[in-house]
Amino acid sequence: MTQRHLDRLLAPESVAVFGASDKPGRVGTTVWRNLVAGGFKGALAPVNPRLPELDGARCFGDVAGLPFVPELAVLCTPPDTIAPLIGQLGALGTRAAIIVTAGLTMQQKQAALDAARPHTLRLLGPNCIGLLSPHLGLNASFTQASALPGELALVSQSGALLTALLDWANAEQIGFSHLISLGEHMDVDFGDLLDHLATDRRTRAILLYIESINSPRKFMSAARAAARAKPVIVVKAGRAPAGMQAAASHTGAMAGEDFVFDAAIRRAGMLRVDTLQDLFIAAQTLARFRDNHSRELMVMTNGGGAGVMVADAASSLGVPLARPSPALMQRLNAVLPASWSHGNPIDIIGDAPAQRYVDTLKALFDAPEAGAVLFVHAPTAIVPSEAIARACAPLMAEHSGRVLSCWMGGHSVAPARRAFEAAGIAGYDTPEDAVRAFALMQTYRRNQATLRQTPSASTRSEPDRVKARSIIDAAIAAGREWLDEVQAKALLATYGIPVVPTFRVDASPQAAAEAARCIDGPVALKVVSSAILHKSDAGGVRLDLQGADAVRAAAQDMLAHLQLTRPEALVEGFSVQAMVRRPHAHELIVGAHVDAIFGPVLLFGQGGIATEVLGDRAVALPPLNRTLARELVERTRVARLLAGYRGRPPAHLDALCDTLTAVAQMLADLPEMAELDINPLLADERGVVALDARVRLSSMAPSGMARFAVRPYPAELTRTLYWRGSTLVMRPIRPEDEALHREFLEACTPEDLRMRFFQAPHALTHDDLARMTQIDYEREMALVIVDEQAPGSPNTLGVARLVRDPDNVDAEFAVLVRSDLKGQGLGRLLMQALLDYAASRGTQRLVGYVLRENRAMLNLLKPMGFDIQPDGAQPPEILVASRAVAA
Structure with a gap:
């Protein structure tokens, strides 16, 4: 409903619990006792008409009997009581409520919203665990434990996950500014909380556990604003493709919902992680290492085995290890034994005294190539770990933004870990965790760079929107769901996308042969049938046909083959086009699809008939400019081929990026465009050309600027x-x-x-x-x-x-x-x-x-x-x- 009054929800001065109880096992009992035990300093009131008092506090029978206006109400009463209570509380002056109660029907939820709206009373839930604000001693939840105060805010759609995370965080001594269970988020949602937490002075980083997004543009706008202010780290449930359905186009099949969510997270400048462990690893790293922009890692260790572990992890995660300069090598040779590793990882040998660590660190901190240093230590009986930590900590503190640390082991290295933590050094349990943390930082920086692009939806040249509109309108009026190949290419041409000139003829072998006479050189023959979408798979494509006689014979053979294999498919005609001879060209796919949550989506990857088998694709949300289009291309494996290799010249990337931005513009201008495939799109040093295209239309207008999750240039x-x-x-x-x-x-x-x-x-x-x-x-x-x-x-x-x-x-x-x-x-x-x-x-x-x-x-x-x-x-x-x- 509104951003207002979230302060009453997260930092109230008074709380009333409706349905507070003394019966064991009741939610109202746990919520009340958590509030009392949490040490909340504000006014508290239990509400239960059958009890005169509860745990020594006077109990009140209803809203009218309350001695004060509660800023926050926690509702643990039956579903049919929720809407009336909200109406009474709103009239009294309460501006925030947590609906812990589960099982509300759609009608009861709407009644609660209707009761809250006149008073702009904020509703968290229903069916939620509640929330905790540890700095206030506020535990308005039925969690099994309280939380430590800290600077991380956690917002979760899953109450069970929140309680599990709380238990784990307490064991790890991790504190929070707020923990918030959204439940069914019928009012307060991720967008509201991101806006509030972005300016909350107690919150240093925001952690999200997301299962679904209901308001994508609101979420994206709030997420982009929050991510500019502080780190936002996301765990998204549902990476598995079980929920994906078959799609008619390659793009629809390949742009699964999880790929789209990844694209949204990247565009918003947030960081997505796969596991709960990575959630906290990323939070610590971004808190203490956020301003480090090094792309390479320098590793210092006292054990060769530990160095190998780091090198293996770095290789698997794509983290480059820095090469020591001759100047640094000279410095290290002067302070290390002759048997040191003479490379990165820098193995200073297991018998190293504390001074050797300090001397090595000084050399590294003076070396520009050592912008990011990973300190890995394995305990030995020669020098106590704590002594090494005490010697290194002052120097580390001066360069805390350049260092990651890993004290391998358990009890024996615990004091050393605490010393480094006090010096502000990010610490990890294993070398692999440390390298993964550095890799996450690289991803975060790339996403932040994407965030700082707010592009136009326009291309370099103005499209012919009138002609494009006429093609769409004619097809819709004729009841066509799919444009044929000639229509699809004509539509692409109106937006400046190069296409191969193509003739459309009726389903006559003689007509196909006559069309071939108008083309110099070999031609390609393709069947035209709205029932056959993947023409190659159906045997509806013949290539390199020389002369009219070959085209006529191929058309006759094609008709006979389709009559046997696809008798139900009506052959509406043939398309005839010149064969394109571009020996250096790469086959690519550019597609568009409408996601159920985030709206229009673009796909790019390696094309051809095996595009789905190869699975080399990347997804982005429109609008695009050249910078964002290039970033989309660079996230694919084929990008390395497009850069040129073994004498093969690099492809014309600007032309490719202009094609991507043109498709993004089509999605904004043509709301009826539901799916698009350009496959293959040939790309070489001369530019790009679309050999085949497929466009699906819908009179329901699923696309268009209004459906963009990121608002385009107005x-x-x-x-x-x-x-x-x-x-x-x-x-x-x-x-x-x-x-x-x-x-x-x-x-x-x-x-x-x-x-x-x-x-x-x-x-x-x-x-x-x-x-x-x-x-x-x-x-x-x-x-x-x-x-x-x-x-x-x-x-x-x-x-x-x-x-x-x-x-x-x-x-x-x-x-x-x-x-x-x-x-x-x-x-x-x-x-x-x-x-x-x-x-x-x-x-x-x-x-x-x-x-x-x-x-x-x-x-x-x-x-x-x-x-x-x-x-x-x-x-x-x-x-x-x-x-x-x-x-």
């Missing part, structure tokens, strides 16, 4: 302005505007920048500009006015920004006009555009913060109806400007 907001004799363009900002935006900000005076950002200007970094240009269009907007006809290159003249809160109630705005153009009406144009945009999105109010001395901004806002007042929550030099948005 090109529809672009408009032309006529200002002081110049023709300007106002449009949403694009990631590609980074250089243009830098020039704009550098053209503003330091004083104007201080008025806008409330601080003295500083040198702009790539990250600064990325935050300004790579925005999430679902919850943000930045409109720029650009003079595209300026001499030399386009110029940005002004920008207006708006960031909506997750409830879409308030939106914070800011406006900046180039310093030499102030007072000429651009600011008013931008401000009015923001008001219009906010109204179109249903936002209720615009709010901005203005320095008292910024007279130009105040003079702009007052005539436009903004109320400008001091705000006690802000410093006295800052005023708050607000205005309701007209519907």
